[in-house]
Amino acid sequence: MAQSPELTNTLSVSQITGHIQHTLEKGFASVWVKGEISNLTRHSSGHWYFSLKDSGAQLGSVMFKRQNVSVRFEPTHGMEITAHGRISVYPPQGRYQLVVDQMLPAGQGDLHLAFENLKKKLHAEGLFDPSLKQQLPAYPEKIGIVTSPTGAAIRDIINILSRRFPLTELVVIPVKVQGEGAANEIASAIDSFNELNECQVLLVGRGGGSLEDLWAFNEEIVARAIANSKIPIVSAVGHETDTTISDFVADQRAPTPSAAAELVVPDSTELIRWFSQVEQALQTNMLGKIEKYAQRLDSVSRSYALKRPELMIEQSHQKLDQLEDSSIRSSQDIISKLTARLDNLSVSIEALNPLNILEKGYAVISGVDGELIRSIKQVTNGTEITMRLRDGEVSSVSSKVKKRKIK
Amino acid sequence: MSEKDKSFEELMGELETLVSKLEGEDLKLDDAIKHNERALKLIHLCRDRLDSARQKIDKLVRTADGGFEKQSME
Incomplete structure (x- = not known):
């Protein structure tokens, strides 16, 4: 009740x-x-x-x-x-x-x-902890690949890696990626790569498939192998929409195997472009630095302290130059004056040479006694005279004497 | 260690360090010139490596004695 x-x-x-x-x-x-x-x-x-x-x-x-x-x-x-x-x-x-x-x-x-359930369990254990994620190397020398040797994934990965960064060596451990024993093979391949310890990064994955096909990547043994790996691991399972436990444990998740390949290596075309840019930048940078130093050198050398002795030296130089100039000039003067005088003298001397007159058609007249006849007063009709010409003498007798009126 | 033994990553690492040093302001001219020369040499080395690279692909298999053996996949 x-x-x-x-x-x-x-x-x-x-x-x-x-x-x-x-x-x-x-x-x-x-x-x-x-x-x-x-x-x-x-x-x-x-x-x-x-x-x-x-x-x-x-x-x-x-x-x-x-x-x-x-x-x-x-x-x-x-x-x-x-x-x-x-x-x-x-x-x-x-x-x-x-x-x-x-x-x-x-x-x-x-x-x-x-x-x-597994996700919950591993999460609780801290296997997904962001602090556990290892960083991927920027330029891996060797990449380890854990996938099926026959699938599209391995072809895509190799294609992309050789196109982007052929410098990297690839080491593949072929495994079953689905069905009985797949998880064990994947896990032991990861362990093998750690034992070998040659690769700087591992790609673990497969192409798309059903939930059952992808299941190996949801198994605990694979998750633990990934978590224990000292080598950073990129997980790449199926398509963008597929998420596996491996993705949570891996150091990095890639939506597809192709995307994983793009993620682990740089693009060498871009690298080469970067090299050119750096070369140019370095050149500009160096020119700038040198220019700056040159300016510093310049401003220091223009400073007053350095300028004084320089100025004194310069002045001395100037003086020396002037002296040199004037000494040259004065000696040249003397020479040219002397030369001019010499020239004048020689002209006068030439003019004074009586023989020069004969050259022009004049004659020198002298009497029998050899005395020069300068005036009609020394001559009468019948006086013997000698006329000296340029190239010889003419003897004659004067016949007419006529006086010229002088104004 | 000779340049040949250095990995691409090491060369790139050195180059990146030099570039960031050179981009900084306070460098002695001597050092700047030295670094600049070295950086240009590193670029040359890295470029050469990329140009001459041909991808090597190996398959890793376990041997009977528990070791590893690489077989070319090409």
Whole structure:
């Protein structure tokens, strides 16, 4: 028998529903539920309404359009699935339901749960800690590659590495990347590279595939081998959208094997361009430095302290120059004056030479006694005279003497 | 250690250090000239290496005695 109602403890329907709503929605905010789909209705609004059930119970469920567009399989009545979502309470009808945001076929659902569990466990151990991430070398000499020898991934990786940076040596350990034993092979290849200890970085991965195909990279043994590696590891599994445990543990995650190859080496074309830029910058830089030093040298040499003795020397030089100049000039003067005088003298001397006169057609007249006849007074008719010409003498007798009137 | 034994990474590391030193202001002219010469030589060395590089690809296999053996993949 129930006790009689106590007014203070009595709840309204809304109040108790509120409590239930709070308890359920808080307690089941994120749950994985496995069950069989029944009564699936795809409403014209795009939302899906269905029940999840097993032998003992059923759970009303809804998956709204916004979420169900990303479901990659066709859910049907009777299908076993694993769904993720939250419990939501609808007070007007006193009903609760699972609001699903993710749905996987049952097998995949198991993998998904395993994935989530391992992720949680390794995260708790600190294996994803950013402080554990090792830095990748800028210019690796040798790169170790752990992947299938036959897949597209290895071809892509080799192509890109040889195009971008052929200086790097590649060492491949071929492994199975899916199926039985794949995880062990991958893990032991990583260990081998650490034992060999020649490579500066490792690429671990494979091309795209289904969740099952990629599963080896979600296994604990691989995750631990990556975490234990002293050599930095780039994980490159599947496509951009695929995420594996390896990606979380690796020092760097690449969305695809090709992207991993681009990530681990520089582009030598860009490097060569950089070299040219540096060469130019260095030249400009050196010229600038030399120019600066030259200016310093210049300003120091112009300073007064240094200038004084220099000035004195300069003045002495000037004086010396002047002296030299004037001495040259004065001796030249003397010579030219002397020369001029000499010239004048020689002209006069020439003029004074009587023989020069004879050259012009004049004659010198002398008497018998050899005395020069300068006037008619020394001559009468019949006086013997001698006329001396340029090239000889003529003797004659004067026949007529006539006086010339002198003004 | 001769230049030939130095890795590309070492040469690049030295080059990058020199370049950042040269870009700094307070360097003696002698040092600047010395560094500049060395940097240009390093560029030359690195460029030569890139030009002459041909990728070597090996497959690493375990031998019976537990060691490793490399086999060319080309």
